Amino acid sequence: MRVSNCSVSFWQEAVDLLSDICGPAHVLTDTDILYSYGQDETLGLNFGFDILVKPGTAEEVAAIVKTCNELRIPITPRGGGSGVTGGALPIQGGVVVSLERLNKIIRIDEINGYVVAESGVITAELCEQVEQHGLYFPVQPSSKAYSFIGGNVAENAGSIHSCRYGTTAQYVLNLEVVLPTGAIIWTGANVPKNATGLNLTPLFVGSEGVLGIITKVVYRLIRRPEHEVTLLAGFETMEAACNAVLAIKQASISPAAVELIGQEALHLTAAYLNRTLPLVKEGIKAHLLIGLQEVTESALLHAMEKTGSVLEKYTTEPILAGTTALEKEQLWKLRFSIGAALSGKGKTYRDIDISIPLSLLYQYITKVEEIAASYHLAVACFGHALDGNLHTMIMLEQHMGPQAEAKAAEAVKNIYAYAIANGGVISGEHGIGMLQKEFMEVQFSEDHLALSRSIKRLLDPRDILNPGKIF
Amino acid sequence: MRVSNCSVSFWQEAVDLLSDICGPAHVLTDTDILYSYGQDETLGLNFGFDILVKPGTAEEVAAIVKTCNELRIPITPRGGGSGVTGGALPIQGGVVVSLERLNKIIRIDEINGYVVAESGVITAELCEQVEQHGLYFPVQPSSKAYSFIGGNVAENAGSIHSCRYGTTAQYVLNLEVVLPTGAIIWTGANVPKNATGLNLTPLFVGSEGVLGIITKVVYRLIRRPEHEVTLLAGFETMEAACNAVLAIKQASISPAAVELIGQEALHLTAAYLNRTLPLVKEGIKAHLLIGLQEVTESALLHAMEKTGSVLEKYTTEPILAGTTALEKEQLWKLRFSIGAALSGKGKTYRDIDISIPLSLLYQYITKVEEIAASYHLAVACFGHALDGNLHTMIMLEQHMGPQAEAKAAEAVKNIYAYAIANGGVISGEHGIGMLQKEFMEVQFSEDHLALSRSIKRLLDPRDILNPGKIF
Numbered sequence: 001m002r003v004s005n006c007s008v009s010f011w012q013e014a015v016d017l018l019s020d021i022c023g024p025a026h027v028l029t030d031t032d033i034l035y036s037y038g039q040d041e042t043l044g045l046n047f048g049f050d051i052l053v054k055p056g057t058a059e060e061v062a063a064i065v066k067t068c069n070e071l072r073i074p075i076t077p078r079g080g081g082s083g084v085t086g087g088a089l090p091i092q093g094g095v096v097v098s099l100e101r102l103n104k105i106i107r108i109d110e111i112n113g114y115v116v117a118e119s120g121v122i123t124a125e126l127c128e129q130v131e132q133h134g135l136y137f138p139v140q141p142s143s144k145a146y147s148f149i150g151g152n153v154a155e156n157a158g159s160i161h162s163c164r165y166g167t168t169a170q171y172v173l174n175l176e177v178v179l180p181t182g183a184i185i186w187t188g189a190n191v192p193k194n195a196t197g198l199n200l201t202p203l204f205v206g207s208e209g210v211l212g213i214i215t216k217v218v219y220r221l222i223r224r225p226e227h228e229v230t231l232l233a234g235f236e237t238m239e240a241a242c243n244a245v246l247a248i249k250q251a252s253i254s255p256a257a258v259e260l261i262g263q264e265a266l267h268l269t270a271a272y273l274n275r276t277l278p279l280v281k282e283g284i285k286a287h288l289l290i291g292l293q294e295v296t297e298s299a300l301l302h303a304m305e306k307t308g309s310v311l312e313k314y315t316t317e318p319i320l321a322g323t324t325a326l327e328k329e330q331l332w333k334l335r336f337s338i339g340a341a342l343s344g345k346g347k348t349y350r351d352i353d354i355s356i357p358l359s360l361l362y363q364y365i366t367k368v369e370e371i372a373a374s375y376h377l378a379v380a381c382f383g384h385a386l387d388g389n390l391h392t393m394i395m396l397e398q399h400m401g402p403q404a405e406a407k408a409a410e411a412v413k414n415i416y417a418y419a420i421a422n423g424g425v426i427s428g429e430h431g432i433g434m435l436q437k438e439f440m441e442v443q444f445s446e447d448h449l450a451l452s453r454s455i456k457r458l459l460d461p462r463d464i465l466n467p468g469k470i471f
Numbered sequence: 472m473r474v475s476n477c478s479v480s481f482w483q484e485a486v487d488l489l490s491d492i493c494g495p496a497h498v499l500t501d502t503d504i505l506y507s508y509g510q511d512e513t514l515g516l517n518f519g520f521d522i523l524v525k526p527g528t529a530e531e532v533a534a535i536v537k538t539c540n541e542l543r544i545p546i547t548p549r550g551g552g553s554g555v556t557g558g559a560l561p562i563q564g565g566v567v568v569s570l571e572r573l574n575k576i577i578r579i580d581e582i583n584g585y586v587v588a589e590s591g592v593i594t595a596e597l598c599e600q601v602e603q604h605g606l607y608f609p610v611q612p613s614s615k616a617y618s619f620i621g622g623n624v625a626e627n628a629g630s631i632h633s634c635r636y637g638t639t640a641q642y643v644l645n646l647e648v649v650l651p652t653g654a655i656i657w658t659g660a661n662v663p664k665n666a667t668g669l670n671l672t673p674l675f676v677g678s679e680g681v682l683g684i685i686t687k688v689v690y691r692l693i694r695r696p697e698h699e700v701t702l703l704a705g706f707e708t709m710e711a712a713c714n715a716v717l718a719i720k721q722a723s724i725s726p727a728a729v730e731l732i733g734q735e736a737l738h739l740t741a742a743y744l745n746r747t748l749p750l751v752k753e754g755i756k757a758h759l760l761i762g763l764q765e766v767t768e769s770a771l772l773h774a775m776e777k778t779g780s781v782l783e784k785y786t787t788e789p790i791l792a793g794t795t796a797l798e799k800e801q802l803w804k805l806r807f808s809i810g811a812a813l814s815g816k817g818k819t820y821r822d823i824d825i826s827i828p829l830s831l832l833y834q835y836i837t838k839v840e841e842i843a844a845s846y847h848l849a850v851a852c853f854g855h856a857l858d859g860n861l862h863t864m865i866m867l868e869q870h871m872g873p874q875a876e877a878k879a880a881e882a883v884k885n886i887y888a889y890a891i892a893n894g895g896v897i898s899g900e901h902g903i904g905m906l907q908k909e910f911m912e913v914q915f916s917e918d919h920l921a922l923s924r925s926i927k928r929l930l931d932p933r934d935i936l937n938p939g940k941i942f
Contacts (some may be wrong), residue, residue, distance in 0.1 A: 111717065111830040112859075156666045165662060169673075170641060183918040191826040193860045195639060195677050196914055197941060198923045202673035206666050223723045246582065251764060252694045295723060299770035355662040359582040375778045388583075389664045426562035427662035443667055447654040451930075452669045459922075460931050468904075470668060 011050055012121035014071055018053050018095070021063040024053040026101070036080060036303035037096050040082070042086040042141075042435060043396075050077070050091035056101045056185050060216035065213065066182035068095055074467050077209040079151025080122065082143035084351040085433030087155060087208045091468045099150055102215060108133050113188055116175055119150025119214045126219075136224035138256075141429075142336060144454035150214040150384050156206030156334050158429035160257040160291065160335075163386035165222075169205045176216035177204050178461035186468060190191045190218050203455075208431050209466040213458045225256070225293035227300040228447055230322040231287045231329045233311045234279035238262060244314040248290075249358055253306050255386065259290030259335055261270070262365070262381035264395075265342075269334050273342035278320055288385070289335055294297050294343030335379065338382055344392055349393035350408045351435070354419045357429030358388040364419065368392045371414045375407040431469045441471070485542055489524050489566070490732035492534040497525040497572070508567050509547060512614075513557040513906060514819050514867075517850045519560035520547070526614035529647055529686035536684065537653035539566055546936045548680040550622025551593065553614035555822040556904030558626060562939045570621055573686060579604050582806030584692050585644055585661055590621025590685045597690075607695035609636035609727075612900075613807060619684040627677030629686055631728040631762065631806075634857035636693075638900065640676045647687035648675050651931035660688050674926075679902050680937040682930045696727070696764035698740045698771040701793040701802045702781045703760045705750035709733060712757035713833035714937050715785040716856045719761075720829055724777050726857065728762030731808055733836070733852035735866075736813075740805050748805050749791055759856070760806055773813070809853050813864055820851070820864035821879045822906070827889045829859040835890065839863045842885045846878040860899030885914060903941045911941070 018027045028034065028053055031273075039046040044063055055061045067136075068075045074094035078183070081088055090096050102118035105126060109115070110133050117126055123144040127137050131242055141147055141157045153158075153175065156166045174188040187201040188194055204212055235241040241260055247259060261269075263285045270280045279287060290307060294300040304321065309318050322328040342349045355366045372379045372394060383391040394408045416426050416439050426432075426439050440449060456463075482500075489558045499505065500522055510517040517579055521544075526532045541545045545565035552559055560569050573589035576597060580586070581604050584749045588597055594615040598608050612618055612628045622628075624646065629638045645659040658672040659665055675683055706712040713732055732740075734756045741751045750758060761778060765771040775792065782790050793799040807928060827835045843850045843865060854862040863886070865879045885898050887910050897903075897910050910918060924942055927934075 063744070083576060108653070109828075109830075111720070112828045113720065156670070158664055158666075166641070169664075169670070170637070179918070179922070183921075185916060185919045185922065187919070189826075190894055191828060191859055191896055191899070193629055193633060193826045193855070193858045194896045195629075195638075195745070195898045195900050195902045196896040197903060197911060197919075198682075198926060199627070199640070199673050199677045199883060200919070202670050206670045209671075223725070246600045249582070249584065252697060254694070294772050295725070296773045298773070299767050300768045303768070344600070353666075355582075355660075355664045357579075357583045357662060377735070384664070387664045388662055405765075423661055424710065425660045425662055425665045425667040427666045428662070429666050431666045432668060440668060445656060446654045447650070448668075448671070450654075451656065452671065455669060455926070455927055458925055 012253060014073060015337060017157070018051060019068050021067065022060050024054050025319050026056065031422040036088060037098060040081040040083045040086065040088045041435065042084050042089060042352070045086065045264060047090050047092045049096055051095045052098060052349040053095055054098050054101050058178060061097065061178045061180045061213050061215055062184050064095070064097060065178055065180060069120060069180060069182065069462060069464050071337065071463070072462060075464055077213045078150030078468055079154070080119065080143065080146045080149065082147040082156065082457055083431070083433060083465055085431050085435040086434040087431055089152070090104040091434055097213065099148060105129050108135070114218055115221060116216060116218050117149060118216055120148050123147045123149055130221055130223060134224065135217055135221040137221055139168050139171060139173065142339060148150040148277060149217050152208060152218055153430045154206055154209050156190050156429065158384065158389065160259055160384065161426060162384060163258055164254050164256045164334055165463055169202055171219045172201055172205050172217065173220050174218035175201055175204055177212035177214055177216055179212045180465045192220060201347055206431065208433060208469050209464070227297050228291070228293045228297070229291070229300060230328045231290040231304070231307060232278055232320040232331045233247050233315055234317045235286045235288070235315050236283055238286045238315040238365060239362050241288055242365065244288060244311055245361060246358065247310045247313065248307065249386060250304055251310050253303055255290050255307065256293040257289065258386035259289040260382060260385035260390065261287040261335060264378060266334070268333060268380060269338050269341040273334065273337055278331065279317065284317070289331060335382070335434045338380065342395060348396050348447060350396060350403060351430055352392045352394065352412065352415060353389070353427045353430040354392070354424050355387065355389040356422060356424035358418055360422055361385065361388060365390065365392070367418050368415050377404070377411055377413045387428065437470065440443055472566060475499050481927065482781070486522060486542060488538050489535060490536065491524060493524055493531050494585065494807050496619065497527065497922070498522040505622065508569060509720055511552040511554045511557065511559045513537060513555050513560060513609040513904070514821065516557060516560060518564070520564045521568045523569060524566055525572050528755055528825060529649060532568065532649045532686055533653045533655050534686050535566070536649055536651060540933060540935050541931060543935070546935055547937055548684045550619030550625070551617045552569060553622065554619040554626065554902070556902050556906040558904040558940060560905060562905055568684065569762045571681055576600050581606065582812070583661070584940070585689055586692060586776035587689050588620060588685060590619060590686055592620050593595050593619045593624055594620055601692055602695060605695065605887065606692040608642065608690055608692055610639050610642060617928065618894060622690050624676055624685055625678060625680050626902045627900065629855065630856060631726050631730055633855060634729055635725050635727045640673055643672055643676050643688065644690035644691050646685055648674055648676055648683035648685055650683045651680050651936045654859045655929060663691060674798040674936055677902065678942050679904060681927055681940050682909050687919050695767060697729065698768050699762070699764045700765070700771060701799045702761040702763070702776060702778060703749055703791040704786055705755040705788045705800045706757045706759070707754055709757045709836060710787040712759055713836065716780045716832060717829065718784065720857060723796060724774055724779055725760050726765040726778065728760065729857035731756040731861065732760070732852060735849060735880055736851040738853060740809050740812040744805065750788065751902060760802060806853070809851065813866060817869040819867050821867060821883060822901055823863045823865065823883065824860070825895050826860040827890055827893060827895035828859065831893055832856060832859060836863070839886050839890050842882050846882045848875070848879060848882055862882045865924055884915060905940055908941065
């Protein structure tokens with residue numbers, strides 16, 4: 001369904017109705033403006049659509065949804081546009097609802113430890129604000145500088161801290177959601193324990209905008225851990241790095257981050273940054289970046305010693321420790337530049353975000369590289385090693401042409417089949433969006449899919465909301 | 472719908488069909504046996520029903536569900552029978568499916584940190600088994616000696632440890648569920664991070680057996696904290712105890728348990744135990760039992776000091792510390808005997824399990840006592856103070872007659888109205904079952920209820936599965 005071939009007067013009527021709801025200043029049809037809302041961070045894709053709407057309240061969102069539902073116009077909700085599986089791409093045209101004006105932090109409740117905020121608040125902004133009240137929101141994705149909290153919830157975002165603190169789902173107490181009917185509901189309550197009725201909140205977490213539009217988020221917050229250190233270890237082989245990760249899992253340490261970076265990602269990013277970086281040198285095939293956070297200094301020292309003594313068994317290189325903000329920034333610099341190094345200047349990548357049982361970490365990486373190599377493709381491997389959630393990006397360049405894309409698609413198919421056959425899932429934190437739909441049938445049983453599809457149909461019988469995603 | 476008035480031949484046919492599925496030894500109709508399956512721990516209630524079935528596999532459960540669905544026979548799934556809101560009561564008669572034969576721990580995966588077990592495994596048994604592998608399952612409800620893990624999942628059980636470790640929901644990676652159609656699905660995957668498709672697992676967590684019958688559970692496990700201590704503080708007033716809880720929340724301590732026990736519960740339980748108990752004496756109006764668990768001894772000492780210095784501001788009594796198993800057992804003895812002290816010998820209680828914003832802790836307790844007193848009823852108050860999840864049980868005795876029950880019902884209505892108006896929920900961990908149904912409309916908006924009901928109808932259009940619960 002692409003409705004753009006309807007008559008001009010149809011769209012003019014839609015613009016008028018939406019302008020009545022949001023005010024004409026927030027209903028846009030200018031091609032140049034629409035262009036930048038037709039893309040997120042998925043490959044180099046851009047989709048044309050018809051009307052951009054920027055509502056200012058949940059009630060306006062509800063009225064937009066009702067109107068579009070009556071007119072059978074597809075709606076694509078949009079947060080910060082940081083997705084890599086196409087969740088915010090308006091693939092069937094129609095209306096894009098940008099939540100950028102829902103950007104208010106409504107209440108930070110210090111005593112009860114939660115924050116109520118509109119879904120268009122930027123993640124980093126929320127994190128900073130709650131920290132000023134002595135509180136902490138630990139799930140900070142790499143895109144936090146521009147991702148929206150509503151998008152984080154819709155994708156059940158993870159972060160480098162998920163191995164200790166879990167993913168977004170574990171912090172969502174309550175959501176205000178506009179259903180495809182235009183009804184506005186609060187899914188839960190602002191209390192940490194709740195066994196009252198069906199558990200609706202998590203149904204919307206990770207639902208990628210296909211069941212409702214999130215307009216407010218209530219996050220449970222924790223106390224900020226007061227003592228923190230970053231360790232960097234270099235390894236002569238990827239196998240040694242993976243074995244170190246397994247050993248950390250078995251030791252009674254609970255690191256706040258264990259990020260693995262493979263050789264290809266190391267070298268590409270070092271070249272992109274074009275500066276001297278710690279432990280980037282001949283003979284180093286993988287890095288482990290380890291974040292430790294503890295409530296006391298002595299507990300931190302204990303965790304450092306324990307982690308150090310584990311790491312030493314797998315590398316002869318010195319282990320670097322960063323304690324000041326500057327030192328930590330230097331150690332994390334490479335990790336947080338990988339995304340930028342892999343894209344831009346005609347480069348892009350096919351995102352792979354598989355989660356596999358930790359015991360298969362090395363076996364999985366080897367298999368991915370083997371499959372990619374068989375298609376003459378290169379892979380940049382990095383990510384959340386202790387969660388078994390790695391990003392093994394297949395690198396693409398414009399000059400490689402559609403043939404390379406076709407090869408990448410074949411390689412992805414083989415990699416996914418391997419991961420699923422071995423207990424893995426095709427997405428740990430990036431979602432299905434439009435990019436991974438075809439693999440849902442490989443991942444799930446027919447009965448599972450039938451149930452998921454029937455829930456979508458129940459909530460959105462006209463398939464108005466983010467159509468063409470997940471299913 | 473109570474189908475027991477159908478003809479004898481109808482029930483004989485049902486028995487025959489179910490015997491074909493499970494074997495005749497596991498299909499029971501003996502009145503004496505059925506009697507003990509007609510009750511759980513809800514008031515003194517007992518419901519007659521027609522056939523007790525004890526399947527041995529998920530496939531048998533599926534076949535039972537299909538058969539009952541065809542014959543329109545209500546099915547009540549049953550775990551350990553430890554519920555206090557009537558979730559396992561066969562209020563419409565028909566078939567009770569006891570999961571007691573699904574009692575195998577299938578796999579403890581030490582490397583990946585999870586356990587796969589059938590839903591009829593006893594909670595304490597699972598905890599002990601995983602601890603033998605150096606792992607830990609922290610959500611251990613007071614009824615762990617006889618509750619089943621499937622029941623814990625179906626009710627989203629909490630425990631004294633929930634203030635630090637969360638509720639059952641936060642540990643469920645994956646469930647095998649028999650849907651009302653008889654289809655068997657795995658809801659998720661055995662990996663800690665998963666953003667693949669709709670989030671079906673938590674829909675079944677806390678669903679109280681109305682959406683499906685849980686046959687296998689995969690729990691994520693953590694490392695057992697190695698250092699542990701219990702503190703007991705006595706307070707001259709309930710207000711001082713509540714203020715101490717608020718102060719603990721604000722301090723950077725993360726206790727593994729903060730249990731509050733009020734005067735009535737203290738005295739009743741002390742009388743029931745009939746022995747000398749620490750800090751049970753004239754002038755003590757409330758206890759706080761605090762569990763601290765840390766990874767190192769020095770962190771534990773730090774937490775003890777910090778907690779002690781908070782508590783000292785609110786009491787002049789010495790704070791007792793238990794470090795050995797025996798000492799801890801002595802400190803916890805009273806807390807874990809409250810349930811027994813409140814029931815038996817003609818006594819019972821109306822369970823109240825409200826979760827309220829922590830900042831209202833004292834205000835809420837005062838209000839409950841005020842409301843109960845206005846109906847000449849007594850309240851035993853205890854529970855998970857740091858979560859704002861208190862059990863304020865209205866005590867009833869047989870000799871008080873139906874008039875007292877009617878008064879209790881009125882009191883409950885007023886207490887719930889107060890809690891809901893102040894941001895609370897009517898159940899923190901015990902669920903809705905049959906006992907709290909009437910309050911769903913007070914708790915939720917019409918749109919919320921409509922969505923919940925439509926999900927129930929979608930999965931179970933004939934209302935076969937645990938009918939009369941939640942809705």
